[in-house]
Amino acid sequence: MANVGDLVSTSVSGNVLPPITPPTGARDGQLFTGGSLLVRLANFVKLPHTVFAMPFALVGVILASARHAITLPTIGLVLLAFTAARFAAMGFNRIVDRDVDALNPRTAMRELPRGALSLRQAKTAVIVASLVFILASYKLNALCFWLSPIALLWVLGYSYTKRFTRWSHLWLGLGLAIAPVGGYLAVTGMWSQPWWLLCVLALAIMSWSGGFDILYALQDAEFDRRNGLYSIPSAIGVKSAIGLSRVLHVTATVCLALAVYADPLRVAGYASAPLVDGVLYAGVGVVGVMLVYEHRLVKADDLSRLNAAFFTMNGIISLLFLCAVLLARLLAVVGTAK
Numbered sequence: 455m456a457n458v459g460d461l462v463s464t465s466v467s468g469n470v471l472p473p474i475t476p477p478t479g480a481r482d483g484q485l486f487t488g489g490s491l492l493v494r495l496a497n498f499v500k501l502p503h504t505v506f507a508m509p510f511a512l513v514g515v516i517l518a519s520a521r522h523a524i525t526l527p528t529i530g531l532v533l534l535a536f537t538a539a540r541f542a543a544m545g546f547n548r549i550v551d552r553d554v555d556a557l558n559p560r561t562a563m564r565e566l567p568r569g570a571l572s573l574r575q576a577k578t579a580v581i582v583a584s585l586v587f588i589l590a591s592y593k594l595n596a597l598c599f600w601l602s603p604i605a606l607l608w609v610l611g612y613s614y615t616k617r618f619t620r621w622s623h624l625w626l627g628l629g630l631a632i633a634p635v636g637g638y639l640a641v642t643g644m645w646s647q648p649w650w651l652l653c654v655l656a657l658a659i660m661s662w663s664g665g666f667d668i669l670y671a672l673q674d675a676e677f678d679r680r681n682g683l684y685s686i687p688s689a690i691g692v693k694s695a696i697g698l699s700r701v702l703h704v705t706a707t708v709c710l711a712l713a714v715y716a717d718p719l720r721v722a723g724y725a726s727a728p729l730v731d732g733v734l735y736a737g738v739g740v741v742g743v744m745l746v747y748e749h750r751l752v753k754a755d756d757l758s759r760l761n762a763a764f765f766t767m768n769g770i771i772s773l774l775f776l777c778a779v780l781l782a783r784l785l786a787v788v789g790t791a792k
Contacts, residue, residue, distance in 0.1 A: 499544035509776035514637025535590035542583040543609035550613040595643040627664030631656035658709035665702035693754040737778025
């Protein structure tokens with residue numbers, strides 16, 4: 455088996471790119487230090503990666519607050535439900551992929567392949583997290599409760615997609631897109647007004663996360679190809695995969711702008727609409743700039759800065775957009791008070 459550093463990219467036409475420099479200088483998944491069971495479980499599911507989509511769950515909550523009052527218990531339940539669902543999904547993925555992970559030099563030191571967690575411990579943790587997610591959904595409202603098994607099946611099903619489709623990245627993206635939709639429904643118990651607000655917001659998150667998952671999969675392109683696993687980079691080559699990731703990130707930016715155009719804060723009758731809109735559009739602009747910079751970090755023949763592009767940049771993007779939406783919401787309230 456070739457080392458990750460020997461990766462090459464073969465395009466559909468058969469052209470071979472120069473050897474790829476793999477990511478260096480960062481620990482896989484920004485892991486915690488320590489040997490306790492809690493630390494091992496946190497590292498098992500890459501807990502720091504929760505920062506990617508959780509802010510968008512809160513974006514959904516904030517947008518819904520324009521029409522419905524929110525309480526601290528509701529916010530707490532949203533955060534609990536999201537964290538539990540993500541834990542179950544990531545843990546289940548680690549269980550399903552444990553044999554493949556043991557073969558891949560990049561993932562061989564994950565908790566299950568190296569024996570830091572037993573299979574029984576992993577399965578128990580996933581079952582508990584799944585039950586916590588369903589219980590938190592039940593405590594939110596009836597709609598969230600009835601939709602929770604569907605959402606759970608979708609995010610768990612992602613773990614099998616690399617066995618049969620190259621579009622697993624978008625399957626994952628749609629799983630993360632549940633976050634803003636779930637946050638909104640948790641507060642309102644009903645679909646958005648206008649109806650297409652949640653649709654374009656979900657499409658934005660699906661395109662954004664699908665795009666950065668394609669970038670993350672670049673480092674395993676050759677491994678996937680040799681082991682019969684499906685991914686965009688292994689199917690069309692690293693260079694073409696980067697191009698597709700860029701298209702998805704442009705789509706994500708456009709969809710975020712459309713979500714801002716819907717502006718539920720203004721529709722709900724809040725004052726200071728121009729200022730509120732300005733902050734929201736500025737947030738979209740910052741996301742666009744950050745995505746451009748992210749793609750400048752990743753080159754077809756040099757993935758040495760992939761960890762920075764994947765974890766650091768996308769964590770900042772989600773947090774900055776959350777800050778923009780929160781600021782717009784506060785400005786809308788101030789405008790109303792006047």
